[in-house]
Amino acid sequence: MYRNTTTRSLTFTKPITFIIFSLHSCINRFHQVTKCLWWAVIPLLLLPGIVCANVEKPPSKIYHFRLLAFGTYIELMVTAVSQKKAHQFKQLVQGQFSTMHRQWHSTHNSVVSTLNQGLATKQWIPLPQSVQALLVRSKQLSILSHHRFNPAIGRLVNLWGFNNSLKPRSKPPTKKDINKLIQLKPQMNDLEFKSNLIRSHNAAVQLDFGAIAKGYAIDRVTTLLKQQGFKHFIINAGGDLKAIGRHPSRAWRIAIRNPVNKSQVIAGIIINNEEAVFTSGDYERYFIYQGIRFHHIINPLDGQPVHHTRSVTVIHTDATLADAAATALFIAGPEHWPAVATKMGIRYVMLIDHKGVIHLSEAMKQRIQLFKHKFLVHLVRLKLTPLK
Amino acid sequence: MTLFSQNLRRPLGDILFLVLALILIVSSYLLLWRNADNQHQGHTADIIVNQKTIMTISLRQNKTYQINGYVGLSTLVVYNGKIRFSHSACSKKYCVLAGWHQLSGDTAACLPNRVLIRVNGTPKGFDVLNY
Numbered sequence: 001m002y003r004n005t006t007t008r009s010l011t012f013t014k015p016i017t018f019i020i021f022s023l024h025s026c027i028n029r030f031h032q033v034t035k036c037l038w039w040a041v042i043p044l045l046l047l048p049g050i051v052c053a054n055v056e057k058p059p060s061k062i063y064h065f066r067l068l069a070f071g072t073y074i075e076l077m078v079t080a081v082s083q084k085k086a087h088q089f090k091q092l093v094q095g096q097f098s099t100m101h102r103q104w105h106s107t108h109n110s111v112v113s114t115l116n117q118g119l120a121t122k123q124w125i126p127l128p129q130s131v132q133a134l135l136v137r138s139k140q141l142s143i144l145s146h147h148r149f150n151p152a153i154g155r156l157v158n159l160w161g162f163n164n165s166l167k168p169r170s171k172p173p174t175k176k177d178i179n180k181l182i183q184l185k186p187q188m189n190d191l192e193f194k195s196n197l198i199r200s201h202n203a204a205v206q207l208d209f210g211a212i213a214k215g216y217a218i219d220r221v222t223t224l225l226k227q228q229g230f231k232h233f234i235i236n237a238g239g240d241l242k243a244i245g246r247h248p249s250r251a252w253r254i255a256i257r258n259p260v261n262k263s264q265v266i267a268g269i270i271i272n273n274e275e276a277v278f279t280s281g282d283y284e285r286y287f288i289y290q291g292i293r294f295h296h297i298i299n300p301l302d303g304q305p306v307h308h309t310r311s312v313t314v315i316h317t318d319a320t321l322a323d324a325a326a327t328a329l330f331i332a333g334p335e336h337w338p339a340v341a342t343k344m345g346i347r348y349v350m351l352i353d354h355k356g357v358i359h360l361s362e363a364m365k366q367r368i369q370l371f372k373h374k375f376l377v378h379l380v381r382l383k384l385t386p387l388k
Numbered sequence: 389m390t391l392f393s394q395n396l397r398r399p400l401g402d403i404l405f406l407v408l409a410l411i412l413i414v415s416s417y418l419l420l421w422r423n424a425d426n427q428h429q430g431h432t433a434d435i436i437v438n439q440k441t442i443m444t445i446s447l448r449q450n451k452t453y454q455i456n457g458y459v460g461l462s463t464l465v466v467y468n469g470k471i472r473f474s475h476s477a478c479s480k481k482y483c484v485l486a487g488w489h490q491l492s493g494d495t496a497a498c499l500p501n502r503v504l505i506r507v508n509g510t511p512k513g514f515d516v517l518n519y
Binding site: 021022023024025026028029030033066067068071072073075077161234236238239240241243247252253254255256257259262263264265268269277278279281283284285286287288313 | 400401402404405408428429436439470480482485486487488489490491493494495497499502504506510511513514515516517518519
């Protein structure tokens with residue numbers, strides 16, 4: 001380099017020439033850089049063409065439908081089908097969901113409400129075919145979750161007023177009333193099955209499938225849809241969903257809402273062919289009494305809403321399991337969720353606790369893309385048996 | 389032009405090139421990443437009553453809507469890009485407690501009154517919102 005003050009004084013005597021030459025030099029350098037980049041870019045430009053040539057593309061149109069069922073808003077997306085077939089898809093889902101809701105709702109004049117009346121008598125009563133499989137699966141998952149997921153606490157849910165949409169509760173029930181129900185210890189273990197009969201050994205057992213019905217319904221409808229030839233679709237029931245197949249040009253992508261700031265997306269997940277994503281949060285159904293928020297996820301052990309957790313997100317191929325596990329892990333909380341997840345066979349878990357710490361299973365860490373947030377992240381290794 | 393000035397214009401040209409490159413990097417960051425959250429916000433919302441979309445409204449306005457539902461009136465407030473139920477003829481007011489909604493794909497429902505708000509679209513780059 002030949003720099004000295006004399007040179008500068010010479011140059012400044014012709015400022016316009018100097019600027020022009022500088023710009024010229026800048027453009028030259030730009031040409032040199034772009035020339036180099038160009039040789040690097042050519043193979044990159046060719047790559048998508050080579051890749052796309054080997055990928056089978058389904059038709060691009062995605063059909064969207066909306067309906068109300070299960071006390072929630074259901075969004076349907078289906079692709080790689082004709083318009084006529086897409087409408088068949090909607091009709092099929094609507095019919096199935098309406099039927100299941102009528103059968104399983106615990107407070108309307110439903111199959112489950114009749115069953116609950118019979119269980120209170122502690123006598124053998126007929127077990128309706130329409131709820132048999134759901135009941136058996138619920139009992140199995142309740143035991144696996146160490147009874148954190150407990151559909152036998154229907155009375156407790158009613159006491160808090162989170163089930164019956166007509167009776168509002170502006171203040172929590174008394175501790176005396178709660179303890180009276182807790183001491184009776186209603187559990188799924190109290191139920192006994194004999195061919196097509198059922199009885200309860202505990203008159204306090206009242207079934208409420210609120211923490212599993214949505215997942216079970218989605219699984220049943222999904223199986224039916226796949227049998228009908230639908231390969232690429234999403235069923236989103238009030239934010240809990242199952243995605244099958246692919247978007248027309250890529251894998252399905254799911255955004256997870258921030259439970260603390262609802263206007264933000266906290267994370268993204270890419271679906272592997274067929275998976276359910278379920279989130280249990282404290283933000284959906286609640287009331288405020290004397291400045292304290294009482295939400296709808298009740299701990300069956302103490303009868304109180306859980307305060308150590310804000311939300312739990314679970315990914316699993318089985319929507320029924322994902323639904324029940326999201327509730328069970330929410331109740332288990334930041335301390336006990338790894339043990340419950342291991343027992344239930346859940347690999348992908350994200351729990352956000354009341355302090356704002358994100359607890360991630362290591363497998364979930366590999367799957368999830370976390371966006372801008374102010375939370376601490378705590379990684380947990382689960383000792384699960386390898387996938388078969 | 390002397391030898392000195394010829395040698396001087398090259399490093400200054402390089403500096404100019406680097407400054408332009410820096411401006412490009414900073415501006416593309418500001419354009420693409422700084423407003424990443426805003427890319428997930430919806431601009432319109434559908435008002436659905438009894439499973440039928442009765443209107444699509446812009447969230448870029450400040451306005452109040454009175455919607456006739458199954459059991460009575462629901463009042464919806466649109467303010468500063470957000471929408472919420474401010475009142476509804478239901479007993480538990482979950483819809484009112486749910487607060488503001490602005491994220492694309494977000495929904496709020498007053499089920500007893502069968503009134504539903506859906507912020508249109510999905511978060512940018514995603515197909516569906518889980519919550």
